[in-house]
Amino acid sequence: xxxxxxxxxxxxxxxxxxxxxxxxxxxxxxxxxxxxxxxxxxxxxxxxxxxxxxxxxxxxxxxxxxxxxxxxxxxxxxxxxxxxxxxxxxxxxxxxxxxxxxxxxxxxxxxxxxxxxxxxxxxxxxxxxxxxxxxxxxxxxxxxxxxxxxxxxxxxxxxxxxxxxxxxxxxxxxxxxxxxxxxxxxxxxxxxxxxxxxxxxxxxxxxxxxxxxxxxxxxxxxxxxxxxxxxxxxxxxxxxxxxxxxxxxxxxxxxxxxxxxxxxxxxxxxxxx
Amino acid sequence: xxxxxxxxxxxxxxxxxxxxxxxxxxxxxxxxxxxxxxxxxxxxxxxxxxxxxxxxxxxxxxxxxxxxxxxxxxxxxxxxxxxxxxxxxxxxxxxxxxxxxxxxxxxxxxxxxxxxxxxxxxxxxxxxxxxxxxxxxxxxxxxxxxxxxxxxxxxxxxxxxxxxxxxxxxxxxxxxxxxxxxxxxxxxxxxxxxxxxxxxxxxxxxxxxxxxxxxxxxxxxxxxxxxxxxxxxxxxxxxxxxxxxxxxxxxxxxxxxxxxxxxxxxxxxxxxxxxxxxxxxxxxxxxxxxxxxxxxxxxxxxxxxxxxxxxxxxxxxx
Numbered sequence: 001x002x003x004x005x006x007x008x009x010x011x012x013x014x015x016x017x018x019x020x021x022x023x024x025x026x027x028x029x030x031x032x033x034x035x036x037x038x039x040x041x042x043x044x045x046x047x048x049x050x051x052x053x054x055x056x057x058x059x060x061x062x063x064x065x066x067x068x069x070x071x072x073x074x075x076x077x078x079x080x081x082x083x084x085x086x087x088x089x090x091x092x093x094x095x096x097x098x099x100x101x102x103x104x105x106x107x108x109x110x111x112x113x114x115x116x117x118x119x120x121x122x123x124x125x126x127x128x129x130x131x132x133x134x135x136x137x138x139x140x141x142x143x144x145x146x147x148x149x150x151x152x153x154x155x156x157x158x159x160x161x162x163x164x165x166x167x168x169x170x171x172x173x174x175x176x177x178x179x180x181x182x183x184x185x186x187x188x189x190x191x192x193x194x195x196x197x198x199x200x201x202x203x204x205x206x207x208x209x210x211x212x213x214x215x216x217x218x219x220x221x222x223x224x225x226x227x228x229x230x231x232x233x234x235x236x237x238x239x240x241x242x243x244x245x246x247x248x249x250x251x252x253x254x255x256x257x258x259x260x261x262x263x264x265x266x267x268x269x270x271x272x273x
Numbered sequence: 274x275x276x277x278x279x280x281x282x283x284x285x286x287x288x289x290x291x292x293x294x295x296x297x298x299x300x301x302x303x304x305x306x307x308x309x310x311x312x313x314x315x316x317x318x319x320x321x322x323x324x325x326x327x328x329x330x331x332x333x334x335x336x337x338x339x340x341x342x343x344x345x346x347x348x349x350x351x352x353x354x355x356x357x358x359x360x361x362x363x364x365x366x367x368x369x370x371x372x373x374x375x376x377x378x379x380x381x382x383x384x385x386x387x388x389x390x391x392x393x394x395x396x397x398x399x400x401x402x403x404x405x406x407x408x409x410x411x412x413x414x415x416x417x418x419x420x421x422x423x424x425x426x427x428x429x430x431x432x433x434x435x436x437x438x439x440x441x442x443x444x445x446x447x448x449x450x451x452x453x454x455x456x457x458x459x460x461x462x463x464x465x466x467x468x469x470x471x472x473x474x475x476x477x478x479x480x481x482x483x484x485x486x487x488x489x490x491x492x493x494x495x496x497x498x499x500x501x502x503x504x505x506x507x508x509x510x511x512x513x514x515x516x517x518x519x520x521x522x523x524x525x526x527x528x529x530x531x532x533x534x535x536x537x538x539x540x541x542x543x544x545x546x547x548x549x550x551x552x553x554x555x556x557x558x559x560x561x562x563x564x565x566x567x568x569x570x571x572x573x574x575x576x577x578x579x580x581x582x583x584x585x586x587x588x589x590x591x
Binding site: 005006009010012013014016017018020021022023024026027030038039040041042043085086088089091092093096097098099101102104105106107108109110111113114115116117118119120121122123124125126141142144145146148149152153176177178181202205206208209212213222225226229236239240243246247250251254255258 | 306314322323325327328329330333336392400412413414418421423430431469526527551561568571579583
């Protein structure tokens with residue numbers, strides 16, 4: 001920032017950063033070395049053997065491949081659902097006038113403070129009564145429904161900078177509200193819709209609590225990881241592989257899109273307006 | 274980019290106040306004709322939001338006034354669940370645990386994130402890879418982060434923490450997660466590990482937003498780096514800190530995943546926060562009404578923390 005940047009902040013940050021990745025290095029090392037070596041500590045290097053044995057055996061031991069598919073299906077459907085419905089609602093709230101508009105808006109955008117714990121008991125009873133336990137809808141509905149609390153705020157925020165003149169002009173040219181949304185507003189709001197999608201994808205991929213309670217047979221990766229973790233078997237090598245598989249997709253998405261993520265998370269939490 | 278195009282087309286935003294825009298659209302004849310389109314666009318959102326948010330919220334509050342144990346019909350017991358909660362020593366311990374966990378996680382995460390943000394502002398470009406490394410921990414889900422920390426907090430000498438202490442004290446083996454005296458601290462460390470990334474980014478953005486001329490002037494006047502850090506960076510990055518504190522408080526209050534993976538609330542409920550207590554009572558003990566009452570307590574705590582944010586959002590909702 002200034003011509004004479006001191007060296008010590010760089011050194012301190014470097015040390016902290018190295019400490020910060022130690023847990024990540026830990027599971028990678030545990031996953032690629034034989035258990036006999038790592039059971040006394042993955043950081044020991046008195047003997048070092050590289051093996052992919054755990055990476056091969058893990059697929060037969062636990063249903064990671066179907067869980068990966070389940071996770072991807074759930075995350076993609078929930079993400080697409082949020083990305084389609086959010087801009088429609090944000091457009092209606094911002095450009096259209098209808099009864100109870102402001103009341104509904106205030107209720108929705110303040111719901112972001114609600115913790116997930118509020119949802120679980122009533123929805124558990126509802127899904128049980130409807131026979132939806134173990135049905136993907138049991139998690140997809142709350143995934144998408146809960147997302148509106150932050151996603152609509154995020155997209156509507158963007159629309160406040162959207163030129164009202166353009167919307168007016170389309171109206172004068174005879175476009176109906178729905179046509180204006182589809183041809184004018186939506187194509188020009190892809191950036192916030194995309195940011196919303198990234199946040200939703202990460203959140204649904206990593207979700208543990210809702211699928212833990214509402215799904216039984218086809219469960220996503222975090223639930224598998226939690227189950228494995230509860231077994232107390234000495235198979236840290238395969239557990240580490242499972243942990244890596246669980247986190248690799250969201251971690252990559254996160255690192256590639258971290259800018260959108262930081263901006264989105266800020267808006268999501270009500271910090272920005 | 275689309276945003277900038279849109280802005281150019283609109284000229285500056287300030288001359289289009291929301292009210293006059295609404296009036297103009299109204300004058301152009303778009304008001305009652307809006308209704309069908311608006312309800313059509315909103316219908317799926319309102320239905321899903323109703324099922325996933327409004328119904329559970331109302332129903333949780335309703336259930337908290339009922340005794341739901343056993344197979345008999347739920348019985349209305351007024352404030353019975355709440356009376357029981359606050360006379361239950363386990364719940365009182367849970368409240369203390371929640372307070373310690375929430376405050377410690379937030380202070381540690383935001384404290385470290387803020388310090389690192391200011392340090393990296395001295396050399397933003399050279400420290401970028403380090404910031405990404407620290408931020409990456411935030412991109413790892415709590416479940417996986419918890420699993421990673423189990424490897425470090427292992428009770429035997431194969432755990433990294435025990436091994437490091439073992440250098441000075443051979444044979445050291447502390448069951449960090451299995452000892453009620455250290456378990457909460459261990460969970461806090463693991464949660465804070467992932468929690469530093471966002472404060473770091475938010476505070477860094479705040480420091481970056483400080484006008485460069487202030488730093489130039491300070492250095493010309495002979496200020497030391499330490500003085501710049503203390504008198505310019507610290508006070509002027511407070512907006513970012515405030516946001517980070519709020520986000521981390523909310524996140525810590527609703528914590529579940531990391532506690533579930535690391536300790537399951539144990540040993541002897543020493544790591545059980547209110548957000549975990551409600552899960553245990555309702556989903557493993559099937560005391561739904563009792564769990565609902567605990568959820569309402571959690572909700573009150575969340576609302577207290579969120580009052581400024583809610584006021585801000587409600588005032589800004591146009």
